[in-house]
Amino acid sequence: MEITLWLSLFIVIYTFVGYGILLYIIIRIKRMVKGKPREMEVNYDLLPTCTLVVAAYNEEHFMPEKIKNTLELKYPAGKLKFLFITDGSNDRTPDIIREYPQIELMHEPARSGKIVAIHRAMKNVNTEITVFTDANTFLNEDAIVNICRHYADQTVGAVAGEKRVQVDENADASAAGEGFYWKYESTLKKWDSELYSVVGAAGELFSVRTAFYKPVSVDAILDDFMISMLIAKQGYRIVYDASAYALETSSANVTEELKRKVRIAAGGIQSIIWLKELLNPFAYPLLSFQYISHRVLRWTITPFLLILSFILNIALACEGLVFYQLLLAAQILFYAMAALGFILEKRELRIKILFIPYYFCVMNYAVLAGIIRYFKKSQSAVWEKSARKQ
DSSP states (O other): HHHHHHHHHHHIHHHHHHHHHHHHHHHHHHHHHHHOOOOOOOOOTTOEEEEEEEEEEEEETTHHHHHHHHHTTTOOTEOOOOOOOTTTOOHHHHHHTTTOOTTTEEEESSOOOHHHHHHHTTOOSSEEEEEEETTTTTEETTTHHHHHGGGGGGEEEEEEEEEEEEEOTOOHHHHHHHHHHHHHHHHHHHHHHSSSSSSOOOEEEEEEEEGGOOOOOOOOHHHHHHHHHHHHHTTTTTEEEEEEEEEEOOOHHHHHHHHHHHHHHHHHHHHHHHHHGGTTTTHHHHHHHHHHIIHHHHHHTTHHHHHHHHHHHHHTTTTTTTTHHHHHHHHHHHHHHHHHHEEEEEETTTOOOOOOOOOHHHHHHHHHHHHHHHTTOOOOOOOOOOBBOO
């Protein structure tokens, strides 16, 4: 029982903290041996041709600002195209886009899901690089330049930008927790990229060599993750560049964030099943290590181990072992802080120290719910939009 408890706690700690520490140590050693990697220079004459693809569904609220942001992006004249696809939108989104002849619009009345729209859009892309971004995110003006400079390296098959969440001083748990989570994720992605490859890209901002793009199943829940990982599976690296970023507001509240996380968790377990070959360290030594450490453990056994370690801790504490009683007290305190965070959030009373345990528990609950939803086949691949702060 003790061995099982400590093994469970080790995996939990490794998943959320230990991998980051190990990655940091490996990167430090690598830098001592090979030196710090030089920043990729920008040669504007050699930048590849590029198409920015935006899939939008009923985004009339964001569209004017999104278009303004898009047209302000810096890139050599004649090398950047804009393609917006609005399939299924029944608000003013297509009409707003039609006012801008610089932007190619594709629209069909029927809604078949984001990935079907993306596949349809890709048939119209004839540039070397394709950049994907969401309709409700805003890019820094150098984002496309900073992304596309990496394709001078022929080992690079995809480039992921950074997702940034707007967090103000009066942020609630959804905003503060999501903001903290993405800052930590960004740090891990920087180190992953420096070691070998990022493990998947987020749809807010990522790019691929157009020739390497492979259509994924229309049933794919995490299409962006699958598209990027299929390129990694071909032996090409996914590079991370934090100087290319997409800014968006946080989820409207924890309920909306939970809805999004459950979907991601369902997509995570689906992706693990579909990409099972990447679990073989003999075929993909570094990528497999990164994939299992950064993604697979989070999306599979770790939430169950949290429950198991708590139950085993209770059993050992009941045997009168003082150390395990103290350990149990620490666990109870952590979950009590999460519960208190939940109660106060409902009453719109915010204490920042409670945000992290609360968000941590929400995140792991979402994984359990997502796994159940996936195996019950109740998770649709069509996005159910989460409300975001305006």
